Amino acid sequence: xxxxxxxxxxxxxxxxxxxxxxxxxxxxxxxxxxxxxxxxxxxxxxxxxxxxxxxxxxxxxxxxxxxxxxxxxxxxxxxxxxxxxxxxxxxxxxxxxxxxxxxxxxxxxxxxxxxxxxxxxxxxxxxxxxxxxxxxxxxxxxxxxxxxxxxxxxxxxxxxxxxxxxxxxxxxxxxxxxxxxxxxxxxxxxxxxxxxxxxxxxxxxxxxxxxxxxxxxxxxxxxxxxxxxxxxxxxxxxxxxxxxxxxxxxxxxxxxxxxxxxxxxxxxxxx
Numbered sequence: 001x002x003x004x005x006x007x008x009x010x011x012x013x014x015x016x017x018x019x020x021x022x023x024x025x026x027x028x029x030x031x032x033x034x035x036x037x038x039x040x041x042x043x044x045x046x047x048x049x050x051x052x053x054x055x056x057x058x059x060x061x062x063x064x065x066x067x068x069x070x071x072x073x074x075x076x077x078x079x080x081x082x083x084x085x086x087x088x089x090x091x092x093x094x095x096x097x098x099x100x101x102x103x104x105x106x107x108x109x110x111x112x113x114x115x116x117x118x119x120x121x122x123x124x125x126x127x128x129x130x131x132x133x134x135x136x137x138x139x140x141x142x143x144x145x146x147x148x149x150x151x152x153x154x155x156x157x158x159x160x161x162x163x164x165x166x167x168x169x170x171x172x173x174x175x176x177x178x179x180x181x182x183x184x185x186x187x188x189x190x191x192x193x194x195x196x197x198x199x200x201x202x203x204x205x206x207x208x209x210x211x212x213x214x215x216x217x218x219x220x221x222x223x224x225x226x227x228x229x230x231x232x233x234x235x236x237x238x239x240x241x242x243x244x245x246x247x248x249x250x251x252x253x254x255x256x257x258x259x260x261x262x263x264x265x266x267x268x269x270x271x
Contacts, residue, residue, distance in 0.1 A: 010167055010253035013116045021117050021124070028125025047133045051081050051140060075232075078140060082231060083200035083224045085133040086158070090166060090220050091191045092126040093119070097170045098177025098184040101267060108267045115267075116260060119170030123163060130159070141231060149234030157237060158226040164249030165219040168256030175263045178270050194218055199225065219249070 005012065014021055100118040107113045134155060141148050177183045198220040199207070207215060215221045222245050226237045 006254060006258060009257045010164065010250070013114065013257065014120050017114045017117050020114070021120055024117065024121035025124035028121050029128050032125065032128075044132060044136070047081070047085075047129075047136050050084065051077060051136065075141075075144065078137065078144070079203075079228060079232070080201055081133070081137055081140075082227050083198070085130050085137065086162065086223045086227055087195060087198060087200050087220050088133070089123075089126045089130045089159075090162060090223075091194065092129075093122050093166045093170055094173065094194075095184075095187055095191050096122050097173035098180075098187055100170070100174040101178050102181075102271070105271045108271055115264060116171070116257060119167050119174060122170065123166055127159075127163075137231070148231055151230040151234050151236055154230045154236060155227060157230070157242070158223040161242070161246045161249035162219060162223045164246070164253040168249070168252030168254070171253075171256035171260035175260045178263075178267050194220065 097119065100122060101108065101115060104115075104118065107115055107118075138148060138152065141152075173183065173187065197215060198218045199215065200220070204212065204215065204221070204225060222241065226242070229235045229237070
């Protein structure tokens with residue numbers, strides 16, 4: 001493998017197989033709705049229901065207000081809904097990753113099939129629900145508090161580094177899942193832990209200073225904070241922090257793809 005291939009591999013995989021990836025991504029999206037009575041409406045009904053639950057619990061029971069960057073007060077239901085939108089795509093992809101190769105044994109037998117695109121297709125399938133949630137979030141913010149700030153146009157930015165982390169972990173876990181069959185069950189525990197190890201249900205400022213930095217080891221944390229800042233406080237991501245986050249995501253993706261390719265030769269023997 002050349003250095004260029006190693007450096008830009010995560011993107012080259014998708015570009016070289018873009019037509020096949022489009023078909024697999026479409027299949028992922030269709031699989032979420034084709035066996036249900038309401039079909040694609042569930043992509044709207046589910047987040048609307050959760051937003052209603054958050055609104056009731058955090059306005060009628062807890063009656064809490066959050067402070068976000070810039071001193072602006074945040075609406076708890078919308079803040080949590082934003083955090084869940086970020087966490088949702090990360091948790092879904094991580095939970096599925098150990099079984100991506102195991103669920104497609106026929107692809108392993110085909111030498112010409114690019115197994116590397118399986119984490120990409122899973123990411124595309126999970127991203128649709130996130131996109132719908134963000135649209136509903138923008139509508140709710142506009143109805144309840146007026147038009148969002150111009151920084152709302154930057155909402156896709158927090159998801160770019162997160163997508164790189166998802167791909168890197170996806171390749172690593174998809175490979176390990178072939179050899180370690182218990183990994184899929186273990187990941188359900190890890191995903192549950194990550195849910196509370198990120199400021200989704202609580203503001204980051206509520207975490208004691210001694211532990212706050214540890215939360216940034218969770219790739220979800222910075223994405224959640226940047227999404228909330230762009231939508232609620234009208235501030236742009238800190239360039240230095242975002243650059244580090246993007247760089248760490250890229251390195252994770254490169255290493256994950258390298259590991260997947262190194263171990264792929266053993267998949268057929270195990271399956």
